Amino acid sequence: MGRPPCCDKVGIKKGPWTPEEDIILVSYIQEHGPGNWRSVPTNTGLLRCSKSCRLRWTNYLRPGIKRGNFTPHEEGMIIHLQALLGNKWAAIASYLPQRTDNDIKNYWNTHLKKKIKKLQTALDPHKASDSTTFQLVSKNYGEKRSLDIINNASALTLNQSSTYASSTENISRLLEGWMRSSPKSTTLKRDQENNDINLDNNDISGIGTAVAATSLQCYAAKAEQESCDFISHEEFESLLSIENLSSVAWEKSSDSNPSGYQADFTDERLHFMSERKHRLENQPPVSFIEKWLLDEAAGQVEEMMELSPIF
DNA sequence: AAAAGGAACAACCGCACAAGA
DNA sequence: TTCTTGTGCGGTTGTTCCTTT
Incomplete structure (x- = not known):
């Protein structure tokens, strides 16, 4: 109901x-x-x-x-945040203030999913899961930054809401x-x-x-x-x-x-x-x-x- | 040039939750 | 406490555009 x-x-x-x-x-x-x-x-x-x-x-x-093309930098952010937060598009969008959750969601579904799959297949044809995506990205991205992201999440969200x-x-x-x-x-x-x-x-x-x-x-x-x-x-x-x-x-x-x-x-x-x-x-x-x-x-x-x- | 198929994206739908009466 | 309203969110659908044949 x-x-x-x-x-x-x-x-x-x-x-x-x-x-x-x-x-x-x-x-x-x-x-x-x-x-x-x-x-x-x-x-x-x-x-x-x-x-x-x-x-x-x-x-x-x-x-x-x-609107329009996502930069490689934005892509990276999305990939990483998606791995961290899952399909919490609104949360992800809060880190990309110029993008809407809908936009990010669409971009993920139409571009990034495929891109990642491709990349994973190229790197390791046997393992192609979201967790490996996270590991792959996170490794490069750095653990500290991941923690920063989480720590800053609430502050940012609060900040966005009144905009x-x-x-x-x-x-x-x-x-x-x-x-x-x-x-x-x-x-x-x-x-x-x-x-x-x-x-x-x-x-x-x-x-x-x-x-x-x-x-x-x-x-x-x-x-x-x-x-x-x-x-x-x-x-x-x-x-x-x-x-x-x-x-x-x-x-x-x-x-x-x-x-x-x-x-x-x-x-x-x-x-x-x-x-x-x-x-x-x-x-x-x-x-x-x-x-x-x-x-x-x-x-x-x-x-x-x-x-x-x-x- | 036209048709078919796929990709991209805007918009809708249904549900959840918070706030206020 | 319950009901109503407003809003947020994620999934899905429908339409348009683009590419290929």
Whole structure:
């Protein structure tokens, strides 16, 4: 006996999200922050269940998510952590702040499993089990680091949990991408754009998450060129607060349409979107923070590189 | 050029758990 | 204490894209 479904399934849209839906969701979250997912479909008019909205945000739209190819360093981290923790994707993801558990899980299932099997077969055709993977990796990786990982796990997890990073550029790019996308534009295109966004931003969310920077986190950060920073959470929040990012009152448009928002865009909404876009583009750039963080982290990153013989 | 098969990944489903009423 | 709600998590499925024939 599980819980009842999060929403009744009648009239609920399933399948891939459209750019329009993404925009609506992002706009709403910009305004209200993530959370209270049950109210999201009601307030936005999205024909999605709350859970779907949350997942979409968590796994795809949330700023600071890095998409695309995993670096060899990340691969190594995943392999090692998987051997240590098993299929605890969320736990593993906490060491790779830019990656979602879903992403890691997918990557494991589609790439790493095969890779490891191949490697094991090559090394020892008779033994091909997960435990040998661990031994193989761990041997190179070093016992001490393994212990560090475990010791730091709780601190990191705590640290991650309160993170909500907003990225002006991310949202703005998303809007731009949607604005200029032809009807034929696909998820792939969005992927590409998100990729660009994240490359540009180099993950601002890291600022928030790295307050209690541990050695492992620096290590993880290395893979991403992410920052092991020394900015306080408060500072971060004030720099990139939701208030700073929010613009046109969303309620306005939804209030003026008591019958509920429909999925198709009205002129009013398009106007709302373009106004938002304009405002977002005029937000102060955050690149100086990125630069500062990258400079700050550069030294540590190099150190970590030295310490990781197998990756 | 078209079809088939496989790979990759986004999204869904069901369950568990914590918090609050 | 019990029930409801919100959220997290891991497994699985479905769709799209890519490669091969």
